[in-house]
Amino acid sequence: MDVLRLTLRQLQIFVAVARSGTTTAAADEIALSQSATSSAVNELERLLSLHLFDRVGKRLLLNDNGRALLPRALALLDGAAGIEQMSHExxxxxxxxxxxxxxxxxxxxxxxxxxxxxxxxxxxxxxxxxxxxxxxxxxxxxxxxxxxxxxxxxxxxxxxxxxxxxTPWLQDEMEVVASPANPLAHAGEDKRAPLRALREQVWLVRESGSGTREVTDQALLPHLRAYRRVIELGSSEAIKHAAAENLGVACLSSWVVRDLIEAGRLARVATTLPRIVRQCHVVVHxxxxxxxxxxxxxxxxxxxxxxxxxxx
CATH class of the missing domain: 3.40.190.10 (Periplasmic binding protein-like II)
Known part of the structure; x- marks a missing residue:
């Protein structure tokens, strides 16, 4: 059997440098001297006969070889950590x-x-x-x-x-809500809020990258065409309290709004929009x-x- 030349420590140092961009910052992270960190990177490149970084001033930026190695190194290090955990109760x-x-x-x-x-x-x-x-x-x-x-x-x-x-997991229903002071809150099954009225509202939405924002954009924008007036907030909690203060309408998880609806501070808005259900997932590498x-x-x-x- 061939003798392995690479060590987990070398891969750990490589990952630290890849994340931080400098041997100095990586050395601080892994408790090594800067010179030892730099030597370890050079030795790894020598063993692989590959350059892994582009040197730009004092920064080390992953090149194509480094980007190809990074996910494999992360998987090996995570596997090694799992082996260590096997000895734990x-x-x-x-x-x-x-x-x-x-x-x-x-x-x-x-x-x-x-x-x-x-x-x-x-x-x-x-x-x-x-x-x-x-x-x-x-x-x-x-x-x-x-x-x-x-x-x-x-x-x-x-x-x-x-x-x-x-892996698909729970499902969550999204609800359009507003302050009871908003006229749309008084729409009912017999007279639902028309799209025209919804388009004129200030919409309270999450930031890009949020699962809530992705789902609401996909569900609402085909009908609203665009948010004419919008306030972007960084959490669903902030959005629901802003809606309760009558700053606009929102489309939020039923989990999020249940308490303020029961307290009478928010009201469901009956609309002509299709029912909005989002699928939650469990993800692992x-x-x-x-x-x-x-x-x-x-x-x-x-x-x-x-x-x-x-x-x-």
Whole structure:
């Protein structure tokens, strides 16, 4: 059998330099001297007989060879971390999970999933948990899972990362809502708000890259043609409270608006628009090695009620 010349440490240094762009910053990240980091990169290039970076001043930018190596290096390093975790007991595996969720799921669904998962893996455990939970828009969560920075992602929108395995999960209904002070809030089944009136409204929307924004654009713009007046906000929470203050109308998840509707601060707007349902997904890297704890978390998520919410 051929003797392997590459080491995981070399690949770890390569990844650190690829992410930071300089050997100085990478050295700080991995606790090496700058000269040792630079030497490791040069040795890796020598072993592979390939240049991996373009040198631009003090910066090191991945070239075609480096870009081809990066996903393979990330997969190998993640696999090595998984091998190390095999020696840990189940509780230690569970405590080291890195879970990502897009904003609505992170706020309204993930807490219940985590409570169930922790009750299974550590009932009554007193020691602190060290799992990492990342909340962001769909695009950022998918990017982090693709880079092996997260073990699993729970997303509301579509995934555009070819390296990920995408599994359909919960479905969520989107609702058009407004303040009770908005005249459209008084439309009913017998007199729905016409498209003309909806086009004149100020629309409160999420930022580009958000799963909510992607779904609402796809559902609304074919009918509205464009948002004539729009306010873009960075979270669904901000949007629903802005709508409650009568700053405009919004199309948001039923999970998000349920509390303010029940409190009488928001009202559903009856429209002629088609019913809007979005599909949520669980994403993992296709080359991810699943620990028993991670597999259990994913299976628990997939076992949740698949239509419009979670079981109580």
């Amino acid at each position: 189940g509780l230690a595996q569970a405590q080291s999970l890195r879970i990502g969720a897009s904003t609505t799921i992170g706020n309204y669904v993930l807490p219940k999933l985590l409570a169930r998962f922790m009750s299974q893996w550590a009932p009554g455990a007193a020691e602190p948990w060290r799992s990492r939970i990342a909340i962001g828009n769909t695009a950022s969560i998918c990017d982090a899972v693709a880079a092996f920075e997260l073990d699993v992602g729970l997303i509301e929108g579509s995934c555009h990362q070819p390296a990920l395995t995408v 296709a080359k991810k090695q699943l620990t028993p704890a991670l597999r259990s978390f994913i299976e628990g998520a997939l076992a949740a009620t698949p239509v419009f919410g979670m079981p109580g």
